[in-house]
Amino acid sequence: MDIHAISIIGAVIAVSFGAIGPALAEGRALAAAMEAISRQPESAGPISRTLFVGLAMIETMAIYCLVIALLLLYANPFVT
């Protein structure tokens, strides 16, 4: 297997496995926020603002994996 095929497999593995954790975490965070809003609808504003920021923080991990995958595909340091 040459370096190109290995890079493509590496990119696929990075994105697919890197998406699992953030997806589970975002689901948990969203479920908790929904529960909190349904208990206290009057505090929906601050909860959803904090939720957005928290989701962005969680999502960053998946974006890191995407950037690694794109680096492997387009800016691979080992491909001459």
Place this chain on the structure above:
Amino acid sequence: MLETSPFASDVLFHIGPMPITLPVVTTWGIMGFLVFLSWVGTQSDRFVEAGGLGIALEIVVETLTSQIDNIVGAKTAPFLPLLGTLFLFLVFANLSAIVPGLKPPTGHIETPAALATIVFFSVHYFGIRMQGWKNYLRHYARPSALLLPLNVLAEITRTFSLMIRLFGNMMSHEFVIAIVVFLSGLLVPIPFMVLGVLIGIIQAYIFTVLATVYIAASAGRIKIE
């Protein structure tokens, strides 16, 4: 389709030896547009005979002030110019993909890097100005002196993640649209582009909120954690 790397930018023309890329031209266009809009909107006398544009600008500034107030607490005035400009620029930059032929400058790595650098330096500027040299430097060793390296590391990584978050979201969305255009017909990508409007505004909001939280935390006053 995907021959061009997302890390390369398309050069429009050269000034001497310096290449001028499309994101640079778009950025200067947005800056000129925002300055022109603000200049026209503030020409008339405030509150007395402000026109439609003046009233619209008032509403924007009021909303930004109240949003930042919610995070910072009292006395938003020193932070508002930086954060408000950041938000307005990001909204216009992220939504510039709506105009045919333009690409969001935030989808290339240079623009988010520059914005994150601005946030990085203004965190220290506001921290030193509001707390003084000694108090500000002491907060790096606040819970325990053992955490000093971790605090310094966090300072760098959060700036980096601020950059990568904006860049990754905008660039990957551009990518998704390119793939959908390639796979299907002409009109199918329109729902994705509508989604892109939402993503652009949310990312501008998130970038601004995170910058606000960082700056307010270093200035020593914050309401939400």
